[in-house]
Amino acid sequence: MSSTIVFVHAHPDDEASATSGTMTRASQLGHRVVCVYATGGDHGTAPDDLGERSLADLRREEAEASAVVTGTQRLVWLGYSDSGMYGWEQNDAPDALWQADVAVAGRALADVLDAENADVVVGYDWHGGYGHPDHIMVHRITRYAVEVAARRPRYLETTMNRDRMRSLYALAVEAGMMSADQVWDIDAPMDDGNPMGTPESDLHWDVDIAPFIEAKRAALACHASQPDAAGMLQMPPAAFAIAFGHEFYREPARAPGMVAGWPF
Template sequence: MRRFQHRRNVKGKPMATRRLLISYAHPDDESFGLGGLIARYVAEGVEVYLICATNGECGTVSPEHLNGYSSVAELRLAELDCAAEKLGLKRVYKLGYRDSGMMGSETSLHPDCLWQADQAEVTRRVVEVMREVRPQVVITFNRYGGYGHPDHIAIQRATTTAFSAAGSPEYDTGQEPYRPQKLYYSGIDSGFLRFAITIMKLRGKDPRRLGRNADIDLQAVLDNVEPVHARVRVRDYYEAWDEASNCHASQLGGGAPRLPLFLRKLLSPYQGFTRVFPAPPANRVDEYDLFAGVTADEAELDRVR
C-alpha cells in the first residue's frame, strides 16, 4: 500500500485519484450542509460523488417557485442539478425514494417514503454505488440525522451498514467487493450552535421551533452533537458555498437569517466531522484533511498508469 500523493510524482507519472462519496437524503442537504467542503475538495482535484436518497417532495415550496414545474419533486431535483453543476460534483446518484417529511408526520407513514423503505434494500443500493465509485472516503449524517429527520437517519443507517458490507465477498451484487478506507459523520459546531441559540433567545425566538414549519429543535440538535475528530478549513470557499445554496431557492425561506459573509467566515472557518472508521484514539481533533492517511494499492495505481 502507498500513501496518496496529491500531485504527479517526480517522473511525471499520474497518481491515483482521490474520491469522496457523500450519502445524503434530500436535494439541498449537499449544499446547505457541505457546500464549503465540496467546493474545497473539488478545487483540489478530488472527485466528489453524491447519493441523494429522496426527491424532496415534502419540502415546503411557495407557489411562485413552481412556475414551469409539474411537481415539487421536479423542482427540487432541478435545483439539485443546478447545485451539482456549481459545485462540480462528478456524479449524483438519485435513489428516488419519496421524502418522508418530519418524524411522526403522516407523510412519514407513506409506503413509498425512505423511512418506510426496506433497510436491506436501501443498504444494497448504497453498496452498489460504493462498489461502482470506489471512494476512499465516505460521509453521511450523524446518528441523530442532523436535526432528527427520519430520512437523514435512514440513509445514515444504510450507509454505515453498507460501508462494511461493500468489502465483503459474501455480499453479492455482481460487482467486485470494495471497502472504503474512512467513514465520517458530518459534524455540527457546538460552539456556533450555542451562539445561534443564544441569539435567537435574545431576539425573542424559540430555538426549539426553527424553520418555516417551526419543526426543527436546535436544542435537541445540540443535545445530540457527537465528538468532532476532523476539522477541514473552508473559509476560502464560502462564496462557492453560497452560490450552490442559492440554487435551492425554494428552500431558503423560513430559517434563521443568513449572517453576513465576513461574520460567517470569522465564526465558522472550519467544518467538523466525526470519524467513525478507523476509530479515533481519543475524542479530540487530530485531522485537518479527510484524506489524511489514505493509501492507494497497486491495483488502484494500475488504473491510472
Template sequence: MGTMVNFHAHPDDEAIATSGTMMKAADEGHRVVLVVATKGEQGEVASDALSPGETLGERRTAETHDAAGIIGAHRVEFLGYEDSGMAGDEANDNPACFWQADFDEAVERVAGILAEESADVLTVYDDHGGYGHPDHIQVHRVGVEAARQAGVERVFYVTMNRTQIKRQMAEVESFAEAIEEMDAEQVERFEGDDFGTEEADITHAVDVSAYLERKRAAMLAHTSQITAESFFGTMTDEQFADAFSTEWFVAPGPPRTGDFATDLFR
C-alpha cells in the same frame, strides 16, 4: 487522488452541510460524487413558485444539479425514494418514503455505487441525523452498512458543532442577530441536546472559509427552499462566515485526544 461519495437525504442538504468540503476535494483533484435519497417532496414552497404542471420533486432535482455544478461534483445520483417528512409527520408512514424503505435493498443500491466508484471516503449523517429527521437517520443507517459491505473504511459522520452553536448564540452578536430571524421551531432545534454533536466528540474540522461565496451560491441554487429573503439568504457575510466557515465530521472509533484532523482523505 481519490473518490469521495457524499450521501444526503434531500436536495439542499448537500449545499448546507458538506458543499465546502466537496468543493475543496474537487479543487484538489479528487472525484466527488453526490447521492441523494429523495427528491425532497415534503419541502415547503410558495404556491406560485412552481411552473404549471411542475412538481416540487422535479424542481428540487433540477436545483440539485444546478448546485452540483457550482460545487464541482462529477456525478449526481438520486435513489428515487420519497421524502419522509419531519419526525411524526403522516408522510413517515408512506410506504414509498425512505424511512419505510427495505433496508437491505437500500443498502445494496448504495453499496453498488460505492463499489462502482471505488470510493475512498463516504460521508453520511451522525446517528441521530443531526436533528432527528427520519431520512437523515436512515442515511446514517444505510450508509454505514453499505460502506461495510463495499469495503469503504473511511466513513465520516457530518454533524453540527453543538458547543460552538451554543457559544455563538450566547456570545457572538452577529450570530445572535441571525437567530432572532429564525422561527421558534428552528430555535428549539438549536437549543436541544439532540442537535449536532458536542465539540469534544468531533474528530474532524474542515476549513472551508475559502469557499464561502461558492457555498452560499450553491445554497441559493435551491431557490424553492432558500430564497434571498430566507434565514440563510439574509445572513450578512459576517454571520454566514461565523456559521459556515468550518464543516464538522466525526470519524467512528477512538475519541479525539489532540487537535482536530482537517483532511478526510488522510
C-alpha cells in the same frame, strides 16, 4: 493523490448547508466528488412559480445547479420519497425513506460505492443532526453500505458542533444581534428527543472552509426555493461566514479528539 469521495444526503439542499464547502475544496484539489440523494425532497416547500413541474423535478434541477458550483461530478438518486418531518403522516407512506428496508437501500448505495471504487463515504451522525427521519435513515443506510461494499471505504459522518453553536449564540446575544424573543436553547430536545448536533468532544474533524464560503453561499442559492436555504442567505455576509465557515465531521474509526485540518 486523488480519491473518490461519496457524500450521501437525504434531500436536495442538504449538501449545500452541510458539506458544500468540503465538496468544493475536494473537487478543486482533484478528488472525484459524487453526491447520492436518498430522496427527491418532494415534501419540501413548493414555490408559487412552480408551474407544471413537480417539486421533485424542480429540486432535481436545483441539485444539478449546485453540483456545478461544488464541482460534483456525479449525482445519484436512490429514488425514495421524502418522509417529511418527525411525526408527519408521510412517515408511513410505503415508498417513504423512513419505511425503507435498510438492507435493500444499503445494498443500492453499496452498488454505487462499488461502481465508483469509492475511497471515502460521508453519511450523517446517528440522529441525523436534528432527528429528521430521512437523516436518521441515511445514517443507517450508509453504515450498512460500508459493511457490505466490495471494498470497504473510509467512513465519516457530517454533523454540527453543538458547543460551537452555543458559543456563537452567546456572542450574538452579547453583541445585540439577537432580540429578546429570539431565545434559542441549543441543548433543548428536537423532535426525536435529542439536542441538535454533536458535542465537540465527539467530533474528529474541523474543516475550515473560509476560502470556499462564497461557493457555499452559491450552492445554497441554487436551492433558494426552500425557506431554510433562503433564510440562511438573508444573513449578512460577515455573519454567514462566521456561522457557516466550518464544517464538522465524526470519524468513528479514529481515536477521540478533534483535529482542525483536512481529512482527505
